Amino acid sequence: MSTALDLAAGTRRVRGLAATNTRLLLRNRLATFYAFAVPLLALTLLFSQDPAQPGAGLATVATVLSMALLFPVYYNLLSVVVTRRDELVLKRLRTGEVRDGEILLSLALPGVGVALLICLVTMVATPLLGFSAPANVPVMLLGMLVACTAFVALALWTAAWTRNAEAAQLTSAPVILLTMAGLFRVVLPEDAHDWLVVLPGAAVEEVVQAAWFGVADDGSQLALLETATAAGPGLAVLVAWTVLGLSLVARSMPWEPRP
Structure with missing residues (x-):
């Protein structure tokens, strides 16, 4: 009984804090612009493509989802954690009944919610524009959730060595560049x-290729069950990044301002 009560109380605390953090995100016009506009602007690239071409839209969808992971999830959370840390908000929250995990979850949920919303909008928009609808929706959503978790972990880890909110523009560069390098690896030396392929951006594209477009590396169409198998390596890479990020966060989570 006590476990159930603790779980219910924890859920209420997370829900309340997440609602507050969502309102703060929406009040910040610049953060809201980056969270919504950047990924959705990438979606407009579909208008310049021919849906009849093999694999049409794959790179665009992968780019849209990667932007949703980098901006509302990764960069937004990094900025929020550093700002709240320096304002001693995190320290004050820890003195109450809110647990550390609840604080972090409530900070991450608004950005994750935006990323999932953008994913759903893209799922609706692509078939309306004549492109492929997701071949395996459950696997695609699972991949997006795992990717969100990975980028949340990377954001919290980056916050550990980010001196202030202004410095986040520089300290976020490695993760952003590595993600983009994996996403656009086809233009790099063979x-x-x-x-x-072990970079987050490459993993996202691999999941999109298999679970969304149902296409193998050789261009052949995959059956429904085959899409789940083909998405496996990409999911494994994202899980590995999640484990790595969370292990680093456990050692270096920045709850108080850096000296």
């Missing part, structure tokens, strides 16, 4: 491809 010798580097085997190394780039």
